[in-house]
Amino acid sequence: MAGDPREGRIVVVGASLAGLRAAETLREQGFVGSLTVVGDEPHPPYDRPPLSKQVLLGHAAADGTGLPMRRDPDAEWRLGVPATGLDPLRKRVLLADGEWLPYDRLLIATGTRARPWPNPEEAVLDGVFTLRTCDDAGRLAERLAAGPRRVLVIGGGFTGSEIASACRERGLEVTVTERGPAPLVGALGGTLSKLAAGVQRAHGVDLRCGVTVTALRGDGMGRFVGADLSDGARVEADVCVVALGAVRNVEWLADAGLAAGPRGVACDAGCRAFDMYGIVTDDVFVAGDVSRFPHPLFEYQLLSLEHWGNAVAQAEVAAHNMVSPGPLRRPHLSLPSFWSSQFGLNIKSVGVPTFSDQIVLAQGTLEARRLAVVYGYRGRVTAAVTVNMAKSLEYYQHLIETAAPFPPGPGAADRPLAAELTLPSDVPDSKKLSHGPTVALTGHLPDRRLTVVRHA
Amino acid sequence: MTADTLLERITDYACRPDPYPLYAELREAGRVVRQADGSHLVGTYHEINALLHDPRVSVDPRHGLVRDPGLSEQEQLPFLILDDPAHHRLRTLAMRPFGPPHSPGRVDAMRGQIAELTGELVEGLRDRAEFDLVDDFAYPLPVTVICRLLGVPREDEPLFRRWSDLVVASADVQPGEEAAERARTGRQARVEMGRYLVDLAEQRRGRPGEDMLSAFVNEPDPALRLTREELAETAVLLLIAGHETTVNLITNGVLTLLRHPDQLERLRRDPGLLPGAVEELLRYEPPVHLRRRVPLVDLDIAGSVVPKGEPLILVIASGNRDPGRFRDPDRFDPARVDNQHLGFGGGIHLCYGAPLARIEARAALGALIPRLGAVTLVEDPPPYRRNAMLRGPRHLPIRVGSL
Amino acid sequence: MQVVVDLTRCQGYAQCVFLAPEVFHLHGEEALLYDPAVPDDQFERVREAAAACPVQAILLGEEVGSGGR
Numbered sequence: 037m038a039g040d041p042r043e044g045r046i047v048v049v050g051a052s053l054a055g056l057r058a059a060e061t062l063r064e065q066g067f068v069g070s071l072t073v074v075g076d077e078p079h080p081p082y083d084r085p086p087l088s089k090q091v092l093l094g095h096a097a098a099d100g101t102g103l104p105m106r107r108d109p110d111a112e113w114r115l116g117v118p119a120t121g122l123d124p125l126r127k128r129v130l131l132a133d134g135e136w137l138p139y140d141r142l143l144i145a146t147g148t149r150a151r152p153w154p155n156p157e158e159a160v161l162d163g164v165f166t167l168r169t170c171d172d173a174g175r176l177a178e179r180l181a182a183g184p185r186r187v188l189v190i191g192g193g194f195t196g197s198e199i200a201s202a203c204r205e206r207g208l209e210v211t212v213t214e215r216g217p218a219p220l221v222g223a224l225g226g227t228l229s230k231l232a233a234g235v236q237r238a239h240g241v242d243l244r245c246g247v248t249v250t251a252l253r254g255d256g257m258g259r260f261v262g263a264d265l266s267d268g269a270r271v272e273a274d275v276c277v278v279a280l281g282a283v284r285n286v287e288w289l290a291d292a293g294l295a296a297g298p299r300g301v302a303c304d305a306g307c308r309a310f311d312m313y314g315i316v317t318d319d320v321f322v323a324g325d326v327s328r329f330p331h332p333l334f335e336y337q338l339l340s341l342e343h344w345g346n347a348v349a350q351a352e353v354a355a356h357n358m359v360s361p362g363p364l365r366r367p368h369l370s371l372p373s374f375w376s377s378q379f380g381l382n383i384k385s386v387g388v389p390t391f392s393d394q395i396v397l398a399q400g401t402l403e404a405r406r407l408a409v410v411y412g413y414r415g416r417v418t419a420a421v422t423v424n425m426a427k428s429l430e431y432y433q434h435l436i437e438t439a440a441p442f443p444p445g446p447g448a449a450d451r452p453l454a455a456e457l458t459l460p461s462d463v464p465d466s467k468k469l470s471h472g473p474t475v476a477l478t479g480h481l482p483d484r485r486l487t488v489v490r491h492a
Numbered sequence: 493m494t495a496d497t498l499l500e501r502i503t504d505y506a507c508r509p510d511p512y513p514l515y516a517e518l519r520e521a522g523r524v525v526r527q528a529d530g531s532h533l534v535g536t537y538h539e540i541n542a543l544l545h546d547p548r549v550s551v552d553p554r555h556g557l558v559r560d561p562g563l564s565e566q567e568q569l570p571f572l573i574l575d576d577p578a579h580h581r582l583r584t585l586a587m588r589p590f591g592p593p594h595s596p597g598r599v600d601a602m603r604g605q606i607a608e609l610t611g612e613l614v615e616g617l618r619d620r621a622e623f624d625l626v627d628d629f630a631y632p633l634p635v636t637v638i639c640r641l642l643g644v645p646r647e648d649e650p651l652f653r654r655w656s657d658l659v660v661a662s663a664d665v666q667p668g669e670e671a672a673e674r675a676r677t678g679r680q681a682r683v684e685m686g687r688y689l690v691d692l693a694e695q696r697r698g699r700p701g702e703d704m705l706s707a708f709v710n711e712p713d714p715a716l717r718l719t720r721e722e723l724a725e726t727a728v729l730l731l732i733a734g735h736e737t738t739v740n741l742i743t744n745g746v747l748t749l750l751r752h753p754d755q756l757e758r759l760r761r762d763p764g765l766l767p768g769a770v771e772e773l774l775r776y777e778p779p780v781h782l783r784r785r786v787p788l789v790d791l792d793i794a795g796s797v798v799p800k801g802e803p804l805i806l807v808i809a810s811g812n813r814d815p816g817r818f819r820d821p822d823r824f825d826p827a828r829v830d831n832q833h834l835g836f837g838g839g840i841h842l843c844y845g846a847p848l849a850r851i852e853a854r855a856a857l858g859a860l861i862p863r864l865g866a867v868t869l870v871e872d873p874p875p876y877r878r879n880a881m882l883r884g885p886r887h888l889p890i891r892v893g894s895l
Numbered sequence: 896m897q898v899v900v901d902l903t904r905c906q907g908y909a910q911c912v913f914l915a916p917e918v919f920h921l922h923g924e925e926a927l928l929y930d931p932a933v934p935d936d937q938f939e940r941v942r943e944a945a946a947a948c949p950v951q952a953i954l955l956g957e958e959v960g961s962g963g964r
């Protein structure tokens with residue numbers, strides 16, 4: 037790959053948030069070569085977070101969440117056609133229509149899709165939905181507007197909880213089932229999950245924790261009418277939303293020899309993909325929800341995030357590195373951060389709350405639903421979550437970045453008495469939850485197959 | 493001169509027209525610069541911003557080691573100088589008739605009125621060979637607006653202006669012996685002004701108008717009602733903050749544009765730049781220069797320790813000119829991108845009235861800009877007000893028709 | 896025109912809600928919701944909101960393929 041990195045051919049696969057921001061950044065950084073963005077959805081890049089919020093509330097149209105461009109990236113948009121293969125040796129991407137797209141550098145930004153209901157026959161019942169795309173959201177919003185008698189939400193993660201919130205705000209009856217002890221427990225641990233459970237119940241959600249859905253029932257004519265639960269109960273509902281987390285879109289890379297698996301495509305701090313032997317490539321880059329990347333603040337474990345902010349930040353770093361010579365490349369080090377709005381609460385997190393053994397309520401109170409919780413692991417601050425207290429988050433972010441000791445020092449004017457007390461963080465094993473976590477530490481191995489190769 | 497006299501030099505009236513070289517000296521001298529009088533100055537952007545967001549940093553003067561002996565623990569203070577949770581409660585209650593989530597459209601709905609008022613004031617300047625931008629335009633606009641909003645008779649302006657002057661003088665950062673005396677008269681004025689405003693509010697009890705005093709006094713839910721003392725302090729705060737600051741933004745705006753004819757011409761040709769220009773003015777010539785804080789614990793700021801209770805002074809106007817944050821900080825550029833200035837502060841005390849101030853400033857500058865081509869400054873620099881914290885010209889005499 | 900708010904940066908200052916209340920809403924005390932598709936008559940207001948956001952979290956622009964090139 038001799039020559040000026042600002043010239044040549046770049047292909048981006050995945051035409052959503054990470055793909056668009058990367059394309060813009062490539063141009064911003066002076067890339068003058070040819071740029072192609074491939075996306076399997078027919079729509080130009082659009083924003084997903086509103087889909088479980090404004091769109092379900094009827095405040096925004098499902099097909100109206102298009103992402104604004106920072107600048108026109110002057111790219112060729114190949115929309116509505118998936119990439120189905122990658123030949124890293126000959127440096128080309130295979131499209132579903134049979135065409136091979138050659139590249140000098142490639143960016144993988146294929147994100148995730150909704151984890152489907154495991155039983156395919158039940159999954160196709162009319163009234164059963166998942167929520168990932170704007171088409172999903174459009175259909176679901178329409179169904180909610182029609183006024184179903186009850187909505188069943190399977191999974192009490194962020195997406196499931198937001199959907200339940202929208203339903204209640206529309207005056208719809210809603211049941212949420214969660215296999216774990218409380219909603220959001222996989223992301224926020226014990227204390228805040230209890231707060232979340234209380235908030236849901238106070239808003240009239242029929243919340244069932246510690247149960248799983250064993251079967252979805254149809255009326256014999258293909259219409260969803262209810263579900264059986266593991267505790268023997270039966271929920272009658274007209275609509276079911278399966279919110280069991282996400283699956284990485286890596287199938288198209290199956291034969292590419294990259295470190296791509298169910299937890300994503302592993303890459304280094306500079307967003308360069310690893311191959312299956314843990315050797316870093318120099319022409320294949322990764323960004324967004326599909327990636328797994330090492331983070332120094334979390335013992336260099338590979339993080340996999342489903343966070344909007346990460347997709348943007350990582351896309352920018354990847355794009356910068358794609359057009360910069362080695363010594364000018366930058367690491368992707370930004371702290372994971374996330375927000376969710378539900379039941380009138382603004383929940384924000386920074387760091388990795390699940391990377392913790394203890395927590396402390398550092399500001400505010402649970403009763404007022406306005407608080408800051410700080411998470412620690414082995415005596416240092418690793419995360420913070422605020423509820424309706426976003427203006428404090430910056431302060432805790434600084435504590436995480438500087439690996440400040442946990443519990444954090446006293447001094448906050450609105451520090452509650454409870455701040456004297458550290459509590460166990462109570463993060464359950466994610467296998468025991470319905471909802472997949474939106475942030476996961478996935479160990480140090482770039483690829484599971486690596487062990488297989490070694491032992492063979 | 494040594495860095496430990498910076499505060500004295502900054503507050504010295506002689507430097508009012510151009511404090512910026514002193515701010516540069518402050519930033520050069522360090523992240524935290526201890527003064528001979530025991531206070532600590534902070535003038536770099538990132539440190540100021542971090543302190544504004546730090547929950548261990550108080551605005552309540554009663555946490556200071558050195559404090560005004562007249563100030564009692566029980567006394568009700570305005571939320572400007574209260575910490576959370578008391579601050580949050582009062583600000584939220586005060587927000588109910590003014591902004592979101594309860595009254596999201598309130599300020600937006602005033603655009604028409606503000607435009608009309610601006611039009612009348614501009615009309616009044618027509619055919620004048622010379623005028624004072626402050627007295628004839630920049631002061632009457634925000635006063636009239638805040639009076640209407642709160643429900644205070646505009647004719648009472650001479651009355652509350654006197655109180656307001658005393659309160660503002662007492663809040664200034666001015667070392668010196670008269671400080672105690674200024675504090676005493678300031679407190680006295682606050683009490684009288686509060687009484688006046690509560691009386692006005694009481695007249696509306698049961699007979700509500702559209703104004704905010706009416707809304708406060710007629711709140712049906714006892715949990716959401718301000719006490720008499722809270723009402724007095726809040727109303728005083730809003731009336732003062734509402735008219736002592738915007739005047740400077742408008743005046744500084746005109747002054748800055750007249751000093752930068754190329755940018756004035758640019759704005760005349762492209763009015764779409766106006767919102768950005770107002771933000772740039774808030775960075776480049778902010779009405780509020782200094783804010784006071786008190787650490788609740790020993791604070792480590794970029795390696796220096798500021799002990800608990802010692803006075804911290806955030807020089808926000810210096811943070812706005814910090815080359816460590818802004819490219820070419822001493823350049824006035826209405827099209828500046830990434831302009832996260834500190835003109836309205838930051839964190840939980842971020843200016844309550846910022847949207848109103850912005851709408852007023854845009855309306856004012858939007859109406860004046862087309863007429864500024866043919867005017868000149870009578871004096872440059874103009875005479876300034878004494879206050880170092882709320883800095884702005886006392887008058888801005890302008891002559892129409894160049895030469 | 897489309898708008899997107901970087902809610903990772905947003906600190907809930909609500910300046911945008913004051914200035915363009917038809918587009919931005921507070922949900923509860925602090926959570927910001929908005930309609931990403933900006934009607935023509937709200938464009939000026941959203942532009943003001945974007946300029947006013949204290950953390951510069953608001954991006955206004957054309958979407959891909961809107962012919963706004």
Ligand SMILES: Cc1cc2nc3c(=O)[nH]c(=O)nc-3n(C[C@H](O)[C@H](O)[C@H](O)COP(=O)(O)OP(=O)(O)OC[C@H]3O[C@@H](n4cnc5c(N)ncnc54)[C@H](O)[C@@H]3O)c2cc1C
Nearest residue numbers: 050052053054076084085118119146147148324325343344
């Ligand atoms: C309902 C919902 C609510 C959310 N709310 C929040 C929130 O409140 N806060 C937050 O931080 N995050 C939230 N997120 C997560 C956030 O939207 C994602 O982190 C973000 O979209 C990631 O962007 P991405 O570009 O990496 O991946 P994606 O947005 O998943 O985009 C990947 C794109 O690639 C396409 N693609 C996949 N395979 C192929 C292929 N083989 N060929 C071509 N194209 C392909 C996909 O169809 C998709 O268009 C939410 C997500 C959803 C679905």
Ligand code: HEM
Nearest residue numbers: 571572733734737738741779783836837841843844845849
């Ligand atoms: C250009 C005009 C204005 C400027 C530059 C300005 C600046 C500021 C600044 C810097 C603060 C933060 C103080 C601190 O952190 O210590 C503040 C707070 C405040 N401002 Fe303004 N202001 C302006 C106009 C207004 C108006 C018009 C009003 C009333 C309608 C107002 C009401 C307030 C109030 C009530 C506070 C206290 C907020 C709190 O403590 O939570 N301001 N202002």
Ligand code: SF4
Nearest residue numbers: 905906908909911948
């Ligand atoms: S003005 Fe900015 S920070 Fe405030 S609510 Fe709007 S987007 Fe968020």
